[in-house]
Amino acid sequence: MKKLYVVFFSIAFIMVFIYSVRLTKINFGGNTRYSDEEMEKILFPNDFTKITLYNFIRSKLKKDYNIPFIQDIDIYVTGLNSADIIVYEKSIVGCVRYMSSYMYFDKDGIVVESSNKLLEGIPIIDGLDFGRIVLYEKLPISNENVFNEMLDITQVLVGYGITVDRITISSDNNITLYMDNIEVYLGDSSELNGKINELKDIWGKIKDLSGILYLDNYNPIRDDTTYTFRKR
Incomplete structure (x- = not known):
């Protein structure tokens, strides 16, 4: 009987110890869509999840x-009370725009996320x-x-680190960028890299x-090309 009590108290002690050792120092990396505080609330919503x-x-x-817009997450426990969290975003x-949602696509035109x-x-x-857009499938552009x-155009903009609010592609395949209070008319898709480089300059x-x-x-070919800026 005495041995049974010893085993019982040993198990109880171990369980209390396990429950009491929790993460108090959590470092995040790779997250831009969510703040560190938001990521912590998502991954560790209660005391148990911090054990x-x-x-x-x-x-x-x-x-x-x-988690919306998150591809994967790696957790590395670095100590009794610390961990590094690496976030891989989509x-x-x-x-x-599709119905009442925004359908987000990657560099290959695959729809990877839907959100309002x-x-x-x-x-x-x-x-x-x-046509009908399906998540994780290619955008059905006719x-x-x-x-x-x-x-x-989307990949060239990413490559040059240029952020735009909206892009329109007309029925005759001419492209216009909308950036704050400025419209940038690019014409057709020829020489996109050169046009975007000029825009950056x-x-x-x-x-x-x-x-x-x-x-x-x-x-x-020409070094003396002039551009027109028409004020509103």
Whole structure:
């Protein structure tokens, strides 16, 4: 009987110890869509989820956290009370309006997220003709040329680190960017890299103005190409 009590109290002591050892120092990395505080509330909503042993176990399991705009999460327990959390966000280059939601797509035109929230820094693409949109499938744009133009312009903008609010692609495949109070008319998709590079160079001079910048006459061969900026 005495041995039974010893075993019982030993188990109780171990359980109390396990429950009392929790994460108090949590470092996040890779998250831009959510703040550290928001990520902590999502991943650790109560005291139990902060137990160190629990997090050590779930760090070894492949878990789908099902968090909007988050592709994956790695948990590294670094001490009795500390852990590093690495957040891998979904790669998003643009979105389209569909019914009452924003459908976000990646560099390959695959729809990776649906939300009623418009993310800051992600352009809305207008002027596309598409059918029924299905999550995790390619955007159903009927015109393949327009589809490729859309992907080209979004990726070029990402490459140059330029953020736009909206992009329109007209029925004759001409592209216009909307940035604050400025419209940037690019014309067709030819010489996109050159046009966006010129925009980057010019932006500092016009960013506080309101009007339309015409870059459709960009010519990579000429060094003296002039551009028109029409104030409103």
